[in-house]
Amino acid sequence: MITLQDIEIGYKTTLFSIENIQLKKGYVYALIGANGAGKTTFLQSLTGFNQSIKGEVVVSNKSIYTFSRFDKAKTISFVASKFDGIDYLKVIDYISLGRIPYTNALGRLTDYDKELVNESIRLLNLEVLSEKYTIEISDGERQLVAIARALTQQTEVIILDEPTAFLDYSNRKKVMETMKDIAIKLNKCIIISSHDLELCLESNTQLLVIHKERKAMILFDENTLTKEKLISIGF
Amino acid sequence: MIQTKSKLVLYLLLILVPIVSVFHLFSGEISIDFSDFYRALFDFDKTNTNQIIFREFRIPRLLMGIIAGSGLSIAGLLMQTMFNNPLAGPYILGINSGSSLFVAFSIMSGIPFFISDFGTISSALIGAFIFGLIILAFSYIVKSHVSLLLIGIMLGSFTSAFVSILQSMSNPSELKLFTMWGMGSLQQVTLTQIPIILVFFILGIISCIFVIKPLNVLVLGENQAMMLGIHLKYVRLILISITAILTGLITAFCGPIAFVGLAVPNMVKLLLKTQSHGFLMVGCLLVGSLFLLVCDILIQLLETSVHIPINALTSLIGAPFVILIVLKRLA
Numbered sequence: 001m002i003t004l005q006d007i008e009i010g011y012k013t014t015l016f017s018i019e020n021i022q023l024k025k026g027y028v029y030a031l032i033g034a035n036g037a038g039k040t041t042f043l044q045s046l047t048g049f050n051q052s053i054k055g056e057v058v059v060s061n062k063s064i065y066t067f068s069r070f071d072k073a074k075t076i077s078f079v080a081s082k083f084d085g086i087d088y089l090k091v092i093d094y095i096s097l098g099r100i101p102y103t104n105a106l107g108r109l110t111d112y113d114k115e116l117v118n119e120s121i122r123l124l125n126l127e128v129l130s131e132k133y134t135i136e137i138s139d140g141e142r143q144l145v146a147i148a149r150a151l152t153q154q155t156e157v158i159i160l161d162e163p164t165a166f167l168d169y170s171n172r173k174k175v176m177e178t179m180k181d182i183a184i185k186l187n188k189c190i191i192i193s194s195h196d197l198e199l200c201l202e203s204n205t206q207l208l209v210i211h212k213e214r215k216a217m218i219l220f221d222e223n224t225l226t227k228e229k230l231i232s233i234g235f
Numbered sequence: 236m237i238q239t240k241s242k243l244v245l246y247l248l249l250i251l252v253p254i255v256s257v258f259h260l261f262s263g264e265i266s267i268d269f270s271d272f273y274r275a276l277f278d279f280d281k282t283n284t285n286q287i288i289f290r291e292f293r294i295p296r297l298l299m300g301i302i303a304g305s306g307l308s309i310a311g312l313l314m315q316t317m318f319n320n321p322l323a324g325p326y327i328l329g330i331n332s333g334s335s336l337f338v339a340f341s342i343m344s345g346i347p348f349f350i351s352d353f354g355t356i357s358s359a360l361i362g363a364f365i366f367g368l369i370i371l372a373f374s375y376i377v378k379s380h381v382s383l384l385l386i387g388i389m390l391g392s393f394t395s396a397f398v399s400i401l402q403s404m405s406n407p408s409e410l411k412l413f414t415m416w417g418m419g420s421l422q423q424v425t426l427t428q429i430p431i432i433l434v435f436f437i438l439g440i441i442s443c444i445f446v447i448k449p450l451n452v453l454v455l456g457e458n459q460a461m462m463l464g465i466h467l468k469y470v471r472l473i474l475i476s477i478t479a480i481l482t483g484l485i486t487a488f489c490g491p492i493a494f495v496g497l498a499v500p501n502m503v504k505l506l507l508k509t510q511s512h513g514f515l516m517v518g519c520l521l522v523g524s525l526f527l528l529v530c531d532i533l534i535q536l537l538e539t540s541v542h543i544p545i546n547a548l549t550s551l552i553g554a555p556f557v558i559l560i561v562l563k564r565l566a
Contacts, residue, residue: 073464107448
């Protein structure tokens, strides 16, 4: 799905390089690295909003820079670390915004769009929340709602930037389990940046580690790293 | 997208606008009966004073009230969503002052073209557009909402100082013209000017239909809007242009009118409880018209004892409302 070959990631100066990594559909990749190692820059390079120093991110055999705005929005969706909710914006209307890249100039939802919105709501068990306003629900619920919006966007790639940073343990676990479920069931390529080593190891995801000394990103399959090893490489 | 209750509110407003409009037409010092109104429209008698009053004063004043109220409210809504700031509006961001400055220049230039209607509108539009771009440029530098508002207010103070200097250098007739204009009024428009005003107004309102989609997404913030495929630069420029057309047009003919653009969109959101900008725009059209018409009816009722400029009355009502919004946000 995503090919990272001979790339240098950074903003003005190189932070780390990637020799050859393939990110496939059906997997969750946890992105791990020390503060300042370049996690956010990497995510921005994946979405094409930051130019990589060398080489280019290739998504579905196409350079990310050649995507049109709406094509990109149909291929990659993004969930921020925090969604604070918005006055007078209902959960269902927020999730519907995921259909924006597909709607006409006036942004009108078709019956098919509405069906997809309801499908995402059902998949994440958000039925009870759908008519509530986004500012009335809890942080954990809001994060699931944001994931539902990304699902409604129907992209093959979903990127989440530290989605669990502001959540308690049970909600963190829930978000990770949900993402693993989605990756397998809906055959999506999911990339999650995280500071939560235990959670990533526990959830048995693939690990994208930014090697501290070699200044390189290395892919580890699930269950091939212990926490001690992970710390010694990345921190 | 919108609750049934909110839809009912919209229908109610839709019924209220014509009722208040009729009230507006028949308020004023001279009482006129309905038959004169009918004849003024369909069977105009040039010698009948009452009919002349209807045709030449009351109808333009009513239309201008509707145009100014709804136009400023919509401009305010666009600014609030674009800057993600519930306290934004064309007046507080200094976009009005751009028009004021350019209109002052054109009136006091003494050049016939600039004193004509078309010249005044053009300079008001250009002024609004330039000041819109200035505030947009500042929005890239300052990230804080409050700072941006302060810069807008400073732009306003700066230009009003500049305008005072211009005034002190101008001759008495120009000074009178500009001072009258600066007080803000709905009654300076004549029937012959209405067509050109309507053309610009309708142009501005129709363009709004095409920014509903980006506005709905901009509510999520700029980053998320970009990830959903919105062309930010392009959308911002269109929003500033529409705001400049509406604000410039209204400022050119009515003078500066404060707080309508700030207060009305907040009232509408409170009433409709939605972020769907199609509905919010319809709400702004209706509530904005009602707000300004009611203000103008009040002015006419009080006219026998005291003459209040419209700008003063909207400030009297609008400023406390803004303080209320701020207090509600802090709570």
